[in-house]
Amino acid sequence: MSTGVRRRMGVEERRQQLIGVALDLFSHRSPDEVSIDEIAAAAGISRPLVYHYFPGKLSLYEAALQRASDDLAGRFVVAQEGSLGGRLLRVMGRFFDFVDDHGPGFAALMRGGPAVGSSTTNALVDGVRHAAYLQILSHMKVEQPPARLELMIRSWISLVESTALIWLDGRRIPRADLERQLVHDFGALAAVSAAYDDELAALLRESLRNEPGDGPFTDLVVRLIALAS
């Protein structure tokens, strides 16, 4: 197998090409099942040449994961306009697009297969979580989050991850429902947290000022806050 036209690539160009090819393979099957031989064949180069650019499968996997992590972290960056509920809904759409595109690789990574779970891959995953957390804070216009808000946002992010993993296992619930449900979950978890913390309740009310008054998100959260307090 060969890509057909052969030409000499520069080192960085070749590395980037290999990362792209590997990411595509790692995304569609569990990374454990992808061999260096397959990556070489898909890139149209020899196995020794792959090793010339990457010392082993783990380093190529980590490079592919770095690219995927940058991509995923970027999905949480949406325009600072419109309501918080609307922004979160856009973020969820972009997040599930990613999960859809990289399903088996995402599942293998998050479930920690034998080829993964190195400290580098863990750091990359944590980096994405942290980037997502910071983006949500910025959408809420909060700079110094109280401990309960930090806990609530971080635990919602883990809820998003686990929901995506469970969804991938059979896709028995329409994706769009889950995206909307997770935004509602955010509101519900925020409201429960606000019940324990007046500062957080005030902060949530402030974050919801731009929310359309008749939107389901506002409705849910405003009533929950009233209920809880």
Add this chain to the structure above:
Amino acid sequence: MSTGVRRRMGVEERRQQLIGVALDLFSHRSPDEVSIDEIAAAAGISRPLVYHYFPGKLSLYEAALQRASDDLAGRFVVAQEGSLGGRLLRVMGRFFDFVDDHGPGFAALMRGGPAVGSSTTNALVDGVRHAAYLQILSHMKVEQPPARLELMIRSWISLVESTALIWLDGRRIPRADLERQLVHDFGALAAVSAAYDDELAALLRESLRNEPGDGPFTDLVVRLIALAS
């Protein structure tokens, strides 16, 4: 170092003693930092004798994790009496007792350090999650859960895990508050799910029949279901 009195133990007795000693060490420091030498010293036997019973640290770690997993799964088994909210609150108390007792080991396991992340350890962790899931179903008296209920319970379990991990990192929120908050989170997530699924809404109403009418759990869930439908 020695335990003082030396006597000949049977093979199984010695294995169980080593597992107990190792579990204690793995619970209080990250398992990566615990050496076979330390385990041998704490058990009052020689390093070669440890290897006689366990071929390496990983196998001893896995045996310790097996015991911890059995313990943890057992925490979700509480008497089938009283309200669902009350049962979940008891379960959360028992769960956080475990997390408190095994903090660093629990954190290392769930965060996937280098010594962990084997397919055996992943299977043990998944086994605990599944046992917890089945227990919650049985408390709800549900035998054939609809897909949304399965998703909701499984994702709540992951919320419990991540909340415990975040709590361990600084313990900035009182444990009792978190236990109660997680029970409320269960209600809030269930109510949001019920908004998407009439069967689930009916099922939740049935599960809440024994709930004390003035309890915070019922109040939250009943109002949320009304709100969502």
